[in-house]
Amino acid sequence: GAPGAELAAELRAKGAGLAAVRRGGHVTYHGPGQLLALVVLDLRARRLGLRGFVGGLEEVGVRLCRRLGLPAATSRPPPLTGVWVGDGKVAAIGVHCGHYITSHGLALNCCTDLAWFEHxxxxxxxxxxxxxxxxxxxxxxxxxxxLQPFLHCFQMCIRDTPN
Known part of the structure; x- marks a missing residue:
């Protein structure tokens, strides 16, 4: 979902660039301090459905957060896709899939300026x-x-999915 014209103008005035992309989800922010994992994967080769793939990305994020010292990190049922710590989303997930090939993926807020989300x-x-x-x-x-802990968790989750 794209922001309305008024919000888009306000965001541009604050220095944000806007890009329309084909992926699940609504308006979000990507910027410095985020780990972006843009996953390109053939779901047929993994014998994996789209919901299973999204769940796998959530599992990567949950395992990573727990490994880094956040034992309360969890995923929630749709429409609350992502990784949550309490009532705060620490990782957003947005995926596009065409001809069983995924694109886009996960955005984990590491040291992100959270003020951007207020707009x-x-x-x-x-x-x-x-x-x-x-x-x-x-x-x-x-x-x-x-980066390294993320790659380890990603490899573990990919290995754990059916092939």
């Missing part, structure tokens, strides 16, 4: 918050520190 309704979820690893762990967590 939108993130993922179209009224009344829900957004958080980051840095906020939850009460220390600066740069993306570079999350």
């Amino acid at each position: 939108i309704v993130p993922c179209g979820l009224e009344g829900k918050g957004v958080t980051s690893l840095s906020r939850e762990l009460r220390r600066h967590v740069p993306v570079a520190d999350v």
Whole structure:
């Protein structure tokens, strides 16, 4: 979902660039301090449905957050797709699939400037918050520190899915 003209103008005035993309979900923010995992995968080769793939991305995020010290990280049933810590979404998931090939994926807030989310309704979820690893762990967590643990969790989850 694209922002209305008024909101789009307001965001541009604040220095945001806007891009319309084909993926599930509504308006979101991507910027510095986020780990973006844009996954290209042939679901037929993995014998995996789209919902299973989205669930797999959620599992990667949950395992990663727990590994980094957030045992309360969890996923929730649709429409609350993503990874949550309490009432704050720490990772958003948006996927496009065409001819069984996925694109887009997961955006994990590491040390993201969360103020950007105050100007939108993130993922179209009224009344829900957004958080980051840095906020939850009460220390600066740069993306570079999350890359290796993310890759490990991703490999573990891919290995655990049926082939």
